[in-house]
Amino acid sequence: MSKVTTCWSCKGPLSSAGLFCPTCGAVSAIIESNPFTLFGLPTGFDVDLKALEHRYFSLSRQLHPDRFATKGPQTMMLALQHTASLNDAYATLKDDLNRAIYMLRAQGVTAFDEAGQGKTPPALMATSFELHEQLEDATTPQALQSLLTHVKKQRTACLKNLSDAFAKYDTEAATQATLELKFLTGFEREWHRKNKRIKDSA
Numbered sequence: 337m338s339k340v341t342t343c344w345s346c347k348g349p350l351s352s353a354g355l356f357c358p359t360c361g362a363v364s365a366i367i368e369s370n371p372f373t374l375f376g377l378p379t380g381f382d383v384d385l386k387a388l389e390h391r392y393f394s395l396s397r398q399l400h401p402d403r404f405a406t407k408g409p410q411t412m413m414l415a416l417q418h419t420a421s422l423n424d425a426y427a428t429l430k431d432d433l434n435r436a437i438y439m440l441r442a443q444g445v446t447a448f449d450e451a452g453q454g455k456t457p458p459a460l461m462a463t464s465f466e467l468h469e470q471l472e473d474a475t476t477p478q479a480l481q482s483l484l485t486h487v488k489k490q491r492t493a494c495l496k497n498l499s500d501a502f503a504k505y506d507t508e509a510a511t512q513a514t515l516e517l518k519f520l521t522g523f524e525r526e527w528h529r530k531n532k533r534i535k536d537s538a
């Protein structure tokens with residue numbers, strides 16, 4: 337997967353997976369765009385979040401601007417580019433929904449446009465309608481809490497479906513589950529807004 341080219345400083349061989357030239361230690365001019373490759377993690381929906389976080393902080397430290405302050409503008413610029421791509425990759429992999437959308441896009445699925453919108457399947461429309469009605473009707477902390485418990489259970493089931501679908505390369509099922517996850521994520525945000533309103537007015 338990782339293509340090899342040469343170092344801008346010493347012309348030694350480079351692999352896209354590393355941040356630095358193994359020969360001279362200069363910052364690599366290859367900015368890796370695949371987040372799994374960047375973090376050295378296997379491509380898949382089930383990411384080891386502890387390992388991801390550990391590698392993110394380790395790589396961030398290696399790219400800290402203080403280390404490059406005296407090394408010239410080329411090195412400084414490349415370090416900044418690596419940092420930006422590292423932050424993007426971390427945001428993509430650590431979040432279930434972002435990771436699912438990234439993996440679908442990598443498989444050529446266009447159900448999500450740039451804004452992450454997708455076509456809502458009829459079954460999800462019905463669920464959405466029902467849950468929004470329940471959210472509107474919930475006026476006590478208890479009712480709200482029980483609705484949240486229900487939605488969290490649905491989210492757990494949805495994540496399991498996503499994991500299974502990606503493991504089986506079932507793109508259609510993965511797309512459906514991603515649309516559901518997107519809906520549930522938005523719904524939980526609305527739930528928190530309403531919960532805050534009720535708490536503030538109590």
Ligand SMILES: [Zn+2]
Pocket residue numbers: 343344345346347348357358359360361362
């Ligand atoms: Zn080099």
